[in-house]
Structures are given as C-alpha cells and as structure tokens.
Amino acid sequence: MFAKPLVYFAYLLKTSAYYQQGKQFFYNLLENPQSKIKSYFDVFMICLVMLSVFFLVYSVEHELNNTGEFFEQCVVSVFISEYLLRAWLYSDSHLIIIKEYERAEYLNTPFSVLKTLKKVFGKKLEYMLSLFAIIDLLAILPSYRPLRILRILLIFRLFKLFRYSNSIKVFADVLSSKRFELITLAIFMGFLVFISTIAIYLFENNSSGGNVRHLYDAFYWSIVTISTVGYGDITPVTFGGRLVTVALILTGLGVLSFFTSIIVSAFNEKMYTLRENRTYAELSRFDNFIIICGFGRVGQEIAKNFEKDQQPFIVIDTDENNILLAKEKNYLYIQDDASKNSVLTNAGINSGASSVICATGNDVANVYITLTSRFLNPEVNIIARSNRDDNVKKLYQAGANNVIQPFEISGLLAAEYVGQPVAFEAILGILQEQKQILMEALIVYPNSLIENKRIEEIDFKNRKLTLVGVISSNKLHSKRRNRYKVKNQHFYFNPENHFELQAQDMIIILGRKYSIEHFQDQLEKSRLSSGNKS
Amino acid sequence: MKKIAVFGYNNLSYEAISRLDQKSHDVLIIETDLSLRKSAEEKGFKTKDIDFRSDCGLKSIGIGHTIDVIFCFLLEDSSNVFLTLSARAIDKNIDIIAIAGSAQSAEKLIAAGANKIIDPYQICGQKIHELIKKPDITNIIDHTVFGRDDLHIAEVAIPTGSYLENTYSSTLSLNERHNLVLIGIVDKELGDNLHFAIGEKDHKLDAGDIIVVLGPSREINAFKQEVTNV
Numbered sequence: 128m129f130a131k132p133l134v135y136f137a138y139l140l141k142t143s144a145y146y147q148q149g150k151q152f153f154y155n156l157l158e159n160p161q162s163k164i165k166s167y168f169d170v171f172m173i174c175l176v177m178l179s180v181f182f183l184v185y186s187v188e189h190e191l192n193n194t195g196e197f198f199e200q201c202v203v204s205v206f207i208s209e210y211l212l213r214a215w216l217y218s219d220s221h222l223i224i225i226k227e228y229e230r231a232e233y234l235n236t237p238f239s240v241l242k243t244l245k246k247v248f249g250k251k252l253e254y255m256l257s258l259f260a261i262i263d264l265l266a267i268l269p270s271y272r273p274l275r276i277l278r279i280l281l282i283f284r285l286f287k288l289f290r291y292s293n294s295i296k297v298f299a300d301v302l303s304s305k306r307f308e309l310i311t312l313a314i315f316m317g318f319l320v321f322i323s324t325i326a327i328y329l330f331e332n333n334s335s336g337g338n339v340r341h342l343y344d345a346f347y348w349s350i351v352t353i354s355t356v357g358y359g360d361i362t363p364v365t366f367g368g369r370l371v372t373v374a375l376i377l378t379g380l381g382v383l384s385f386f387t388s389i390i391v392s393a394f395n396e397k398m399y400t401l402r403e404n405r406t407y408a409e410l411s412r413f414d415n416f417i418i419i420c421g422f423g424r425v426g427q428e429i430a431k432n433f434e435k436d437q438q439p440f441i442v443i444d445t446d447e448n449n450i451l452l453a454k455e456k457n458y459l460y461i462q463d464d465a466s467k468n469s470v471l472t473n474a475g476i477n478s479g480a481s482s483v484i485c486a487t488g489n490d491v492a493n494v495y496i497t498l499t500s501r502f503l504n505p506e507v508n509i510i511a512r513s514n515r516d517d518n519v520k521k522l523y524q525a526g527a528n529n530v531i532q533p534f535e536i537s538g539l540l541a542a543e544y545v546g547q548p549v550a551f552e553a554i555l556g557i558l559q560e561q562k563q564i565l566m567e568a569l570i571v572y573p574n575s576l577i578e579n580k581r582i583e584e585i586d587f588k589n590r591k592l593t594l595v596g597v598i599s600s601n602k603l604h605s606k607r608r609n610r611y612k613v614k615n616q617h618f619y620f621n622p623e624n625h626f627e628l629q630a631q632d633m634i635i636i637l638g639r640k641y642s643i644e645h646f647q648d649q650l651e652k653s654r655l656s657s658g659n660k661s
Numbered sequence: 662m663k664k665i666a667v668f669g670y671n672n673l674s675y676e677a678i679s680r681l682d683q684k685s686h687d688v689l690i691i692e693t694d695l696s697l698r699k700s701a702e703e704k705g706f707k708t709k710d711i712d713f714r715s716d717c718g719l720k721s722i723g724i725g726h727t728i729d730v731i732f733c734f735l736l737e738d739s740s741n742v743f744l745t746l747s748a749r750a751i752d753k754n755i756d757i758i759a760i761a762g763s764a765q766s767a768e769k770l771i772a773a774g775a776n777k778i779i780d781p782y783q784i785c786g787q788k789i790h791e792l793i794k795k796p797d798i799t800n801i802i803d804h805t806v807f808g809r810d811d812l813h814i815a816e817v818a819i820p821t822g823s824y825l826e827n828t829y830s831s832t833l834s835l836n837e838r839h840n841l842v843l844i845g846i847v848d849k850e851l852g853d854n855l856h857f858a859i860g861e862k863d864h865k866l867d868a869g870d871i872i873v874v875l876g877p878s879r880e881i882n883a884f885k886q887e888v889t890n891v
Binding site: 482508535545546556566591593596614621633642 | 663665671672673674675676677678679680681682685686730732756758760762763777779780781782783784785786787788789790792793794795797798800801802812814815816836837840841842843844845847855857858859860861871873875876877
C-alpha cells in the first residue's frame with residue numbers, strides 16, 4: 128500500500144534538481160572541507176557556542192531577562208536545525224529505497240517497505256550514535272525544560288567546538304591514534320591505583336594509627352601521590368605506608384613520563400598532517416593559483432618570479448633539502464610525490480589551480496606528472512620542462528600545453544651571443560624586462576579608442592611605443608601579408624598602415640613600462656566611457 | 662672565420678653549435694669521453710681529447726693564438742671556473758661564454774674572467790614564468806627569437822660610406838621600406854649600450870653604429886646588403 132508512493136517519492140527526489148542543489152548547498156555549508164561557506168559557518172558557530180556558554184555562566188548568579196531567553200531559544204533552534212541537517216546529509220535515504228526496490232524487481236521478490244525503512248533508519252541511527260552527534264544532542268537536551276536537571280550538560284556545547292576547529296580535531300585525532308597505548312597505560316594506572324589504595328588503607332587506617340579514614344581517602348591519596356602533586360593533607364605515618372608511598376611515587380614518575388612520551392610522539396607523527404592542513408587552508412583562500420612540481424633550480428626561479436608578482440602558488444617536492452628551502456622562504460609546500468593523484472588533488476588541481484608546472488629535473492617524472500594532471504583536470508594549463516629533445520613530443524602527447532627546454536634556449540642564446548652580441552642583448556633585455564622595457568600584448572576591446580582604427584591613425588610613435596604586430600583570429604585579416612600561425616590564431620608581423628584593428632585583436636607593442644601602462648589606461652577609459660554613453 | 666672551442670659535448674653544446682652558422686664559424690669540441698666524442702664526430706663535428714686542467718693542452722688547441730671564443734659547457738661549475746681562469750690567463754682578449762648551475766657560480770665565473778654567463782635553469786624558470794604571465798608574448802618570442810618561423814632578430818653594423826651614415830633613426834622607416842621593425846640602436850657616440858627604439862631619442866647614425874631589427878630573414882639579408890653596399 129505504501130510501497131508505490133514511497134518508491135515514486137524516492138525517484139522524484141533522485142531526479143529533482145532543486146533537491147540535489149539544496150542538498151549540495153547544505154553539504155557545502157556543513158561538511159565540505161573545501162567549501163568557503165563552511166569556514167564562515169564554522170566561525171559563526173564558534174561565536175554562537177561561546178556566547179551561549181557566556182550566558183550560561185552569567186545565569187549562575189543572575190536571572191536571564193527576556194532577551195537572554197530569546198537568545199537561548201535561537202541558539203537551540205540553530206543547534207536543532209544543524210543536528211537534523213547533519214542527520215539528513217549523513218545518508219541518501221531515497222537511494223537506499225531505490226536500491227532495495229530495484230533489487231527486489233531484479234530478483235522478482237516482493238519489495239518490503241518495512242525492511243527498507245529499517246535500513247533507512249538504521250543508517251540514521253548510525254549517525255545518531257556517532258560521537259559528534261551525541262555531543263550535539265547533549266548540547267541541545269538541557270534546554271528542554273523538563274530536563275533542566277541536565278543543565279550541567281550544557282558544557283557539552285564547548286565540545287561542539289571540536290566540530291568547527293581543525294586544530295582541535297587534529298588534537299582529538301592525535302589522542303585517538305594512540306588509543307592502544309593510552310588504554311594500556313590507563314589499565315596499568317588503574318591497577319596501580321587499585322593496589323596502592325588497598326595497601327595504604329591497610330597500613331594507614333585509623334585503627335592502625337594512620338590518617339586514612341576510609342577507602343575513598345585511600346583512593347584520593349593514591350591519585351594525588353601517583354600524579355606527583357602530593358597536597359600533604361594525608362601523609363603516611365607507618366613504615367609500611369611510607370614504603371607504599373615511595374613505591375607509588377617512583378612508579379608515578381614512570382607513568383607520567385610514559386604518558387608524556389606517548390603524547391609527544393603522537394604529535395610528532397601528526398605534525399606533518401597539521402602543517403598540511405595549514406597549507407590546504409591557505410590554498411582554499413585562492414581561486415587562481417599555480418602548482419609548481421619540483422623545487423630545484425628551475426622551480427626556485429619560477430617561485431621567485433611569482434613571489435615578485437604576488438601570484439599565489441604551491442610547491443610540491445619529495446626532496447628534503449628543497450622543501451627546507453621552500454620552508455625558509457615561507458612558501459606553501461607539500462612534501463610528497465607530485466605524480467600521485469591524491470597529492471595533486473589535495474594541492475587543488477580541481478579546486479582553484481589554473482596551471483601546473485612540471486619543473487623537475489627528471490623527464491620521466493615530468494611526463495608522469497603531466498599525464499596525471501591532464502587525467503585529473505582536462506582544462507588545466509600544463510607547462511612542462513624537458514631536458515632532452517626526444518622527450519618533447521612525449522610531453523605534448525601526455526597533455527602538456529607548452530614544453531620548455533632549458534638547454535635549447537641556453538644553446539640558442541650562446542650561439543646568438545657569438546654571432547650577434549647586440550641582438551643577444553636585445554633578446555635578453557626583452558626576455559628579462561631589463562631597463563623596464565617590455566613587450567606587451569594589449570587587447571582591442573570593443574568600443575575602445577583603437578577599435579576599427581587603421582594603424583596609421585594610432586600614433587604609436589608619439590606614445591613612445593613600437594608596434595611589432597597584431598595577433599588575431601579575425602577572418603577579415605586573412606588576406607594580409609606577413610601572416611604567421613601561432614597556436615589557433617595568426618600573428619601579423621609589421622602590419623601595413625591601412626590594417627584596421629578589430630575587436631578582440633591583440634596588438635604587440637614594445638615600450639617602457641610607463642608608456643604601455645599609460646596607453647592601457649587610455650584604452651580602458653575609452654572603453655568604459657563609451658560603454659556608459661551607450 | 663671565428664674559431665670556437667667548445668668544452669664538453671652535451672645537450673646544451675649541441676644546441677649552441679647547431680644554431681651557429683657553420684660557414685662563418687670553425688668549431689672544435691673538446692671532450693674526454695670517447696662515446697660522446699664519437700657521437701659528435703658522427704654529427705660531423707671536429708673533436709679533440711685534451712685535459713682542460715693543463716695549460717699546455719689548452720695552448721695546443723690554439724687558445725692564445727687562433728681561438729676567438731670558448732664555450733665552457735662542462736658539467737661541473739668548478740671545472741668551468743677553472744677552465745675560465747686558465748683561458749683568461751693565457752689570452753686576455755678571448756671571449757669566454759660559460760654556463761652556471763647556480764647564482765653563486767655565476768659570480769665566481771665572472772670573477773674568473775668570463776664575458777657572458779648563461780644560467781640554463783634561470784632562463785628556463787623565467788621562460789615558464791613568462792608563459793604564465795604573458796602567454797601571447799612568449800609565443801611570439803618563440804616564433805621570432807627562437808626561430809620557429811622565418812622571423813629573426815638580427816644586428817646590422819653600419820660600415821663607413823654606407824647610405825645610412827649621417828642620417829637619423831627617425832627617418833629610417835624600416836617598417837615601410839623594408840618590412841622590418843627597428844628594435845634598437847647602439848649609438849657609438851653614446852657608448853656600447855643598446856638603446857631600444859621606442860621613440861625616446863632620435864639617434865644620428867654614424868659608421869660603426871649597430872642597428873637591431875626584427876623581421877623575415879629575406880628582408881634582413883636585403884637590408885644588410887643595402888646598408889653594406891658602399
């Protein structure tokens with residue numbers, strides 16, 4: 128009877144774009160560590176928790192007024208909503224229903240609504256029994272008036288902070304990673320406390336002339352002694368009692384050292400994760416960053432230039448010394464193998480990276496990183512370094528957009544220096560932007576002052592600029608002379624005076640930085656002012 | 662004809678040698694590794710096996726007499742520094758072009774007497790940076806400077822009696838007359854520095870001045886002939 132509407136509803140949800148979008152939104156808000164809104168939500172929740180605890184402390188000695196009560200209601204509403212939303216996000220109930228229904232159809236067995244609902248609620252129960260869900264529930268329950276007695280549990284709200292802070296989460300992870308050692312230590316300590324409690328009670332009870340009145344006193348003394356605190360309110364007076372004390376103090380020192388070493392070693396092991404978390408958090412702030420794989424001489428040179436441009440980037444390298452160098456320079460880094468899918472994914476190849484640079488000194492590694500990057504993101508711009516001529520083709524085949532050969536360029540420059548030293552200086556000058564001379568490409572925007580203008584009408588000479596050529600994919604220019612194919616466009620070298628510039632053409636000019644920037648400003652202004660008029 | 666001694670046969674030296682005009686350059690490769698020497702000989706290069714640490718060896722190949730330029734393309738920076746020092750001690754006027762694996766080595770090579778330092782890693786890093794920052798310009802430079810198309814940057818020295826003598830750079834109009842773009846001028850009156858032709862100064866051209874142009878090789882050759890036709 129309920130089967131049909133239930134399955135129909137499940138399919139409806141599966142096909143509903145609104146439902147999927149809604150769920151995705153709440154997933155981004157509450158769970159997705161890569162999402163920006165989650166970080167805002169976390170900050171909001173931390174403030175809310177702190178405020179609610181402040182009100183709790185305030186209410187110890189003061190009566191809360193209506194505003195306080197209203198705030199409390201609001202906080203609880205937010206907590207309840209969050210709890211329910213997380214329960215909703217935990218599993219896709221409609222998919223469970225569809226899976227069960229399709230299974231029944233395939234096997235030609237009756238579709239059991241009860242069994243299916245059991246599975247659906249089983250999944251939700253799994254969530255409700257998770258540690259964080261229990262903490263969430265305990266933070267809500269005390270607000271329910273009949274359960275006012277549980278008010279002390281409001282302190283659980285502070286535990287909610289574990290959810291919203293990565294560092295606290297890592298601390299909890301550190302403790303849980305050493306669960307076995309800590310449990311062993313706890314058992315040993317429990318055993319020790321038990322023996323010392325009994326022993327001190329036997330030696331130091333009132334009837335034996337000691338200060339221990341009952342077993343609780345003995346337990347309290349054991350804890351105070353084993354922790355090496357030793358208040359001195361209960362002191363052993365008998366020979367046996369003192370012997371127990373000496374033994375307990377010595378063992379206590381050992382236990383404490385053992386405990387400290389467990390925590391320290393766990394933190395050491397997790398230090399890398401902590402640092403990585405920081406790197407990922409930093410990266411998530413950027414939308415357009417570059418991944419540099421390999422931090423050798425080439426990688427360092429690239430990073431230096433990006434740092435100058437304030438272009439965000441992350442360095443990936445396995446070499447300890449290279450990473451140390453990146454660390455010293457305060458660059459974002461990951462010490463790992465860049466050819467691993469997980470490393471590039473974590474570095475953000477699909478979430479904000481615009482380019483990947485394969486700059487290791489090993490062509491095999493560069494091919495592999497290129498291939499991995501292209502597989503992970505078909506759109507990302509990949510620039511690879513090739514040390515051997517025969518590997519250039521392989522890098523292009525692997526998916527590189529550009530391949531740079533350090534020895535080819537250097538060889539050419541060396542040859543140029545011998546044959547034409549002045550031309551060499553010119554090339555180097557343009558390449559390295561010496562004397563503030565740059566070659567720059569400016570786009571002819573629609574409505575800008577150079578659109579539909581002939582070259583002779585634009586006074587480059589007066590603007591202290593030299594026109595080198597025009598890059599265009601516009602078919603209007605296709606019959607012009609001096610045409611060179613550059614990627615999927617054409618470069619028109621030294622265009623004639625009657626060459627008419629079209630929107631989206633690109634002019635290549637040579638000049639000082641100031642002249643180029645000034646001309647660029649004029650183009651922008653003309654475009655904006657004509658845009659306003661229209 | 663310029664005589665060049667190339668120390669070390671590797672990717673870099675091969676690229677440099679193959680870019681040189683074989684007609685106007687006499688190249689000798691110095692390599693101690695037999696297999697590399699054979700591979701160079703197979704490609705038609707002259708080779709010799711000498712110990713670069715010995716001055717006698719260096720003199721035996723013509724350093725101090727016939728060699729005009731040496732390429733220090735040995736794999737170790739320390740070897741290149743040693744070779745530069747030795748060659749400079751033998752011949753004060755020899756042109757020394759050396760590769761450096763690090764910024765510190767570049768300083769040492771300069772101190773040792775090298776005329777030009779080429780740091781392949783620095784150049785590669787800059788090129789990659791340019792590709793990210795200005796992809797269009799880098800592509801154009803690839804097609805011109807790096808000669809993937811028939812566009813080149815070339816220098817033309819003005820000989821005595823050339824028609825360009827006593828003319829002004831503003832009247833050259835190379836783009837209209839020769840389909841060339843004027844990149845810069847070395848005005849000997851102002852020193853040996855290259856002045857980029859960006860309309861800042863009108864240079865009076867004299868014999869000995871050098872014009873740097875960009876354009877198709879046919880046009881460059883035609884212009885060179887016209888200028889040198891005294």
